Amino acid sequence: MTKRYDLHLLKKIAVKIPLIGALLFGSILFYSCQEKVDLIVHNANVYTLNKNNIKATAFAVKDGKFVAVGGEELLEKYNTKKTLNANELPVYPGFIDAHCHFLSLGLMQSQLDLTGTKSFDEILLKLENFSKDNSSKFILGHGWDQNDWENQAFPTKEKLDTLFPDTPVVLERIDGHAFLVNQKALDLAGITTDSDSQGGQIIKANGTLTGLLIDGPMELISAILPKPTIEEKVKALKAAEAIALANGLTTVDDAGLSKEDVLLIDSLYKKGELKIRMYAMLSNTQENRDYFLANGPIKTDYLTVRSFKAYTDGALGSRGAVLKAPYSDAPEEFGTLVTPIDSLEKLAYRLSTSSFQLNTHAIGDSAVAATLNIYRKALVFQNDPRWRIEHAQILDTTDIKLFNYKILPSVQPTHAISDMDWAEDRIGADRMPGAYAFKALLDQSNRIALGTDFPVENVSPFATFHAAVVRKKSDETPEEGFLSENALTRMEALKGMTIWAAYANFEEDQKGSIEVGKNADFVMLDRDLIKISDRRILSTRVVATIINGNVAYSNRFQ
Secondary structure (H helix, E strand, O other): OOOOOOHHHHHHHHHHOHHHHHHHHHHHHHHHHOEEEOEEEEOOEEEOOOOOOOEEOEEEEEOOEEEEEEOOOHHHHEEEOOEEEOOOOEEEEOEEEEEEOHHHHHHHHHOEEOOOOOOHHHHHHHHHHHHHOOOOOOEEEEEEOHHHOOOOOOOOOHHHHHHOOOOOEEEEEOOOOEEEEOHHHHHHHOOOOOOOOOOEEEEEEOOEEEEEEEEOOHHHHHOOOOOOOHHHHHHHHHHHHHHHHHOOEEEEEEEEEOHHHHHHHHHHHHOOOOOOEEEEEEEOOHHHHHHHHHHOOEEOOOEEEEEEEEEOOOOOOOOOOOOOOOEOOEOOOOOOOOOOHHHHHHHHHHHHOOOOEEEEEEOOHHHHHHHHHHHHHHOOOOOOOOEEEEEOOEOOHHHHHHOEOOEEEEEOHHHHHHHOOOHHHHHOHHHHHHEOOHHHHHHHHOOOEEOOOOOOOOOOHHHHHHHHHOOOOOOOOOOOOOOHHHOOOHHHHHHHOOHHHHHHOOOOOOOOOOOOOOEOOEEEEOOOOOOOOHHHOOOOOEEEEEEOOEEEEEOOOO
């Protein structure tokens, strides 16, 4: 708290007691000469993550920036409006989720959550209960994963048709790359056995529709869904922000937004209605390309728009990831290209002469190889493009060497944990050495950006950290860890969630470490991620999330 003095009273004291007066006025003069700051955090265990990983116990913040990093001497050096005694708790740079779907997370809060369901019958029961309390013209759900069921065959629509003959039902698979819909939804979308399945699959059995749509044809269903209003989107964004801040996130990379949504988000920042920072990837649409390539990137204190998100293939769980050899559990399947190779090449060459980064979804080894080849040709004359391959889940080990300082891996460690029980069934033992190869990718590119892909996975950065470092489920299985040779060290995982993620966003000069001149974004936890036992990582809790030196979330401080 700022000190206040009654100068008239002090003058009287000085006249009567000259020595005390001299000392008091000297103290006032010293205090008035101190630089004023807005906040000092002290008595903390600070992981700065600066170039030399130097630790500190205190730092000062002014006008939303770190102005000093050091020890307890900062309390004497600066005149501060507010101090925060961390009581020796660990403090880290604000966490960055390098790949997520922020707006989608918010919108899904109003849908039926099917995550963790153990059978299709359980889903049907949830749908019946949900429909009783929901008057919507559509029943929307998300999060099912047949790989978690005893019967791992894809579900079909027959029971949906019986239960909901007149209400369209659309259930999105956990990876966002498949819909299960009923006949009513198929009819509204005009989907028949003769419909075009370009960029994906319309699954049939004995010549009839099963209700399962993978990748490209999902757009036919999306076109008939009610569009959220601006008010609903604003509500969704604020709901997603509350969840993210409670998890210690200070920046989110939303992987695929429209022009309309980006401009809405920008307007909310201008009105001060959002606190969390965002790095927005633009969906690869004609409208987005025409508008942003003509108008250029957006760069404000809170919003950066300077990248496009493209898709090479689909997801492994729905067998949409494109492989060099057939799926081991479906010998007739190779996966499906979502975007034709010539279209990706055209996009890459166009962006290579612009100010925009290209971040491409590629999961299967064939998709990753094709994307690497396109990048290498397009970036011949570029010095620092930092183009990203998002996911990079299944790699031909001979292709790993093609990553470099120009081509960065952006991975989601929790995918490895979610997939571990069935991944080898999908691709076979011979391809597993190149699966979820985080350490090999880091060794090749010197940096790796870590995200969650939420709401596909949990928002928690502690789940990300645990998956990257421990490579086990929450029950600590398997005992030896899943493909543990590709585990990251704790410091590597921490950097992947902070300074390396910032680098992948071209923002390492503004965030990602606690250093003078950078944004005062940091997080305080109830335990030290670097030192605690493996078993305690997942139960870590956020004490405070601070953005621009202001408390954005806390269960302890104001």
